[in-house]
Amino acid sequence: MSGQYVHGYHPRESQRLNDQAGTLADLLHSDTAFPPGSRVLEAGCGVGAQTVTLARNSPGARIVSIDISAASLAEANAKVRAARLKNVEFVRADLFAASFEAESFDHVFACFVLEHLARPAEALAALKALLKPGGTITVIEGDHGSTFFHPDSDAARDAIACQVELQRRSGGNAMIGRQVYPLLAAAGFDDVQVSPRMIYVDSSRSHLIDGFTRKTFTAMIEGVRETAINAGIIDAARFDAGIRALHRTAEDDGVFCYTFFKGLGTKS
């Protein structure tokens, strides 16, 4: 897998991904259920933030979850065992060169994976080769460029831009969500359909203020503070002002918007 995982592998980051999955699970995954008996590849499962939801929503499917990181796989495995799910097998593998038989999966699922790859088109080609004809691929990605909020703040946008820039330097693309359609189409999938999933937060949706604005999005941006400052992308005062402005959007008169993109394609 090319491209360093920009979010890092720290416990706090792992918690953030869990908070994200807990808050977003319905929005992102409730319409994904694979049939009993189908063999499903979860490409880039990471610490298993999506794996438990995936396995629970498709209890009869046999899920093979791969990741390049043994530590992440161990954590994902623990999570799946704690949830008493029996339909997931973990395999350490590079999704560009996994040693599975060609055309051996009914479905492929990849959530928050392409954003970390320098060559997302090649990744889709590699995953397509593993799919049986008639099989489907499901891709979910966020897009930091979809973020807007009230009160608006240049400093907040500068802080978000740090994450985007660091991810770019690691070979990834934090604004890849808008490209899910063209990427799937260019990879030769048919019947490509993409649906945007906006998380919209105002004070009538208090569970999202904490669950998304604060503990998912703002926590993610806060997580790159030292790296961004050390890299000379921003100074500490500006970054901290941006974080304060993001927290400000979580107050009673604040609003926060972020959009994920979920794409589905078929291999003919």
Place this chain on the structure above:
Amino acid sequence: MSGQYVHGYHPRESQRLNDQAGTLADLLHSDTAFPPGSRVLEAGCGVGAQTVTLARNSPGARIVSIDISAASLAEANAKVRAARLKNVEFVRADLFAASFEAESFDHVFACFVLEHLARPAEALAALKALLKPGGTITVIEGDHGSTFFHPDSDAARDAIACQVELQRRSGGNAMIGRQVYPLLAAAGFDDVQVSPRMIYVDSSRSHLIDGFTRKTFTAMIEGVRETAINAGIIDAARFDAGIRALHRTAEDDGVFCYTFFKGLGTKS
């Protein structure tokens, strides 16, 4: 009504608003239907781009559509007559000082109006005074800051910023959509609920490429070309590069996203 109407009153602009309503009508209005016998105020009907849809979706309601511009009202009236709708009455009035009886309307509807006002909070207070207790207000606004697209383009964002800046200079706010919730809440409406309505365009949605990306959004930005250049906000080459980049997003691998916000509140 404070604030000059930044889009202007030209025939081409009027066509754009119709294209917009034709394309967006379902997305924005399909869940708005007022009961038979109810008296509904449409505040700021303009050339009637929404009035026909509004009247058609609520055939038993008596709609009073007001605007400050006699020319716009005449055009709106012609449109409603052409559609053979009988349930709309047009009244020339300033929504800040309309001479209707207090608490005489069951519902208020305002679409793409607050964005043009320097004092949107006062407008909501004035409209609230016209509502019967138990009545509702429906507010729909766009937000230019919600715009993103693929391929991304700094020039396109600069061209869009011209529209935002001109609207600001006219006393309006082209990014007011995100504020629908806090504005309604601050005006003292209860049970405020806001739902974002994203127009998402990729090449699988070809009717929207023409109907929204080109003829609604890009046409709107193109419409401020001379004004923006004459005001010294941008030079012609940069603006034209931005417009080309917006048209580029309408090609096969392009994607375009824009979000409207629809809010509903009740007067207790």
